[in-house]
Amino acid sequence: MNSEPLLSYRVSAEYRGKGAVLRDVQFEIGQGEIVGLVGRSGEGKSTIASSILGLLPLKGGKCTGWIHFQGRDLLSLRDGEMRRVRGKAIGFVPQSPLAALNPNLRLRAQLDEAWRAHQEGSPDWKPLLQSVSLPDEVSFLRQYPRSLSVGLAQRFQIALAILHRPALLLADEPTSALDSVTQGEILSLFANLNRRYGIAILYISHDLASVASLCHRVAILHQGTIVECGLAEEIFARPQHEYTRRLIAAIPNVPGRSNLDAGGPSSDESRARGILAEHGV
Amino acid sequence: MKAARIGAILLLALVAAGALMPERWAAGRYDQQFRELPDAPPSAQFPLGTDAVGRDRLSRLLYGTRVSLLLAPAAALLSCLAAGLLGGIAGYAGGFTDRAIVSAADFFLSVPWLLLLLIVRACLPLDVSPAASVAITFALLGLMGWAAPARIVRAAVASLMDSEFVLMARARGYSSWRVLLRQLLPNVTPVLLAQFWIAVPAYILTETTLGMLGLGVAEPLPSWGGLLRELEGVSPLDQPYLLAPAILLAAVVGSLQLILPREDYPV
Ligand SMILES: Nc1ncnc2c1ncn2[C@@H]1O[C@H](COP(=O)(O)OP(=O)(O)OP(=O)(O)O)[C@@H](O)[C@H]1O
Ligand SMILES: [Mg+2]
Numbered sequence A: 001m002n003s004e005p006l007l008s009y010r011v012s013a014e015y016r017g018k019g020a021v022l023r024d025v026q027f028e029i030g031q032g033e034i035v036g037l038v039g040r041s042g043e044g045k046s047t048i049a050s051s052i053l054g055l056l057p058l059k060g061g062k063c064t065g066w067i068h069f070q071g072r073d074l075l076s077l078r079d080g081e082m083r084r085v086r087g088k089a090i091g092f093v094p095q096s097p098l099a100a101l102n103p104n105l106r107l108r109a110q111l112d113e114a115w116r117a118h119q120e121g122s123p124d125w126k127p128l129l130q131s132v133s134l135p136d137e138v139s140f141l142r143q144y145p146r147s148l149s150v151g152l153a154q155r156f157q158i159a160l161a162i163l164h165r166p167a168l169l170l171a172d173e174p175t176s177a178l179d180s181v182t183q184g185e186i187l188s189l190f191a192n193l194n195r196r197y198g199i200a201i202l203y204i205s206h207d208l209a210s211v212a213s214l215c216h217r218v219a220i221l222h223q224g225t226i227v228e229c230g231l232a233e234e235i236f237a238r239p240q241h242e243y244t245r246r247l248i249a250a251i252p253n254v255p256g257r258s259n260l261d262a263g264g265p266s267s268d269e270s271r272a273r274g275i276l277a278e279h280g281v
Numbered sequence B: 001m002k003a004a005r006i007g008a009i010l011l012l013a014l015v016a017a018g019a020l021m022p023e024r025w026a027a028g029r030y031d032q033q034f035r036e037l038p039d040a041p042p043s044a045q046f047p048l049g050t051d052a053v054g055r056d057r058l059s060r061l062l063y064g065t066r067v068s069l070l071l072a073p074a075a076a077l078l079s080c081l082a083a084g085l086l087g088g089i090a091g092y093a094g095g096f097t098d099r100a101i102v103s104a105a106d107f108f109l110s111v112p113w114l115l116l117l118l119i120v121r122a123c124l125p126l127d128v129s130p131a132a133s134v135a136i137t138f139a140l141l142g143l144m145g146w147a148a149p150a151r152i153v154r155a156a157v158a159s160l161m162d163s164e165f166v167l168m169a170r171a172r173g174y175s176s177w178r179v180l181l182r183q184l185l186p187n188v189t190p191v192l193l194a195q196f197w198i199a200v201p202a203y204i205l206t207e208t209t210l211g212m213l214g215l216g217v218a219e220p221l222p223s224w225g226g227l228l229r230e231l232e233g234v235s236p237l238d239q240p241y242l243l244a245p246a247i248l249l250a251a252v253v254g255s256l257q258l259i260l261p262r263e264d265y266p267v
Helices: A045-053 A079-085 A107-116 A125-131 A150-161 A180-197 A208-214 A232-237 A242-249 A265-278 B002-020 B057-093 B095-110 B113-123 B130-144 B147-161 B164-171 B176-212 B224-231 B240-259
Strands: A007-015 A019-029 A034-038 A061-069 A090-093 A168-172 A200-205 A217-222 A225-231
Touching: A007 A045, A019 A034, A019 A045, A019 A061, A019 A225, A034 A180, A034 A208, A045 A061, A045 A090, A045 A168, A045 A200, A090 A150, A107 A150, A107 B176, A125 A150, A150 A180, A168 A180, A180 A200, A180 A208, A200 A208, A208 A232, A217 A232, A217 A242, A225 A232, A225 A242, B002 B057, B002 B240, B057 B095, B057 B130, B057 B147, B057 B176, B057 B224, B057 B240, B095 B147, B130 B176, B147 B176, B164 B176, B176 B224, B176 B240, B224 B240
Parallel strands: A034 A200, A034 A217, A090 A168, A168 A200
Antiparallel strands: A007 A019, A007 A061, A217 A225
């Protein structure tokens, strides 16, 4: 791994008429690293993703600070320069894959559009579709989004996100709309893309089990600040912050796994260990 | 239902054929006067009789159909283009532009146009050339009708601008033009098309109303509204053939309503 981090983030953000949502949030993502960003609903996880893409103004928000990425401060880029970063150097995988596809364009057209946003001609779609385990047939691309299942749509979204081989992938709760089997498939797809192409991933989730199985490092977001950040094993084994402990304690018990008493750091620890072991971390 | 639709299509085709080739069916041009035969009852030569100055009614009806059926879709096209442009700008730009355009549309919708037209017309000289009257009617229909569809287009565009996939297009680095042409337009077109199909029969009826009030297409050019003026002061029981334009109007508008695309447009 390179010593210089791929992304170095330090931002405060607020929405119009809402007040501060992020208070001096700091974290780094190394080259080819998968970082999990965890927090309950409304803690500001999506706000972080939007700020990296420079899309906060569209939602009526603004941010101050810096976001160093590939030797530049994204927050000081002009609109045209930022547009060339979006989708090209930084890919984005949304939470609701179907809603994030244009209902009146065939998949082929959406693929071409995503390509032409940054390059001439048309993309080499066969290997692309293969790399996300989608059928590499013309008939698949002739479909409209409405005939896709959520799982297929999310694979297609991932294909669009890695189209230009970005250095960083932002995945904002990419599995929360999926059933648990499909969730597992998408998670291993992320791990695969990370291994094969060295794409770094910011994996945003409130699902600790999936974070434990996928991420190298984890940052815990609470009330607009990062309360804890470290290697995934260590955070799950020895959570330092009260909020982290509560999150880990809230992971639902699976019948058959030994969980003797609720509450207390030691039982949290064993529970997290169980999860980590189950996911092969 | 299916039989009714087929019947409607056949009827419209028949009307179109009649309107396209009036000379094949009728005794003379719409303005040709058979001076020796004014106010003639129906006969083999003149199936609907002749009017007060001896013009063949069937010929006038067929030519009038042509005028009415060309005017309405053309005006509907005009108002839909205006609605697409203004409503699109309002929904896309938001803010002050949006409020200004919506206020203008609300104002347009609240004006009693017919009354205003009658007043304006009363102040102007009565003799307008037929070509000018067609142009005026076209402009009136087209410009008066932009407001309602513009508000619908505006609402559609505004909700599209907030939609996930447009935000996603931004996140993928699409330029504003690409967002406009490739993301918004394909989703607004069905909305506009539906508005167009709603406007056509409505404009046919409005044109007829204007014609009956003497505000529409001017003599000697015939239109359905103008032809219906003949009913003034006579009993249709005595001369039932004078009802032909009204029957044709009802049949055509009814048929259009039957065959209009009814699917909900996806937004
Ligand atoms: N456009 C907006 N305008 C005003 N406030 C907003 C806006 N978007 C989000 N917020 C607020 O900012 C806070 C953080 O929102 P954000 O969407 O980043 O949370 P999140 O962690 O992604 O939540 P979730 O898990 O529900 O996606 C929330 O309290 C939310 O109400
Ligand atoms: Mg979110």
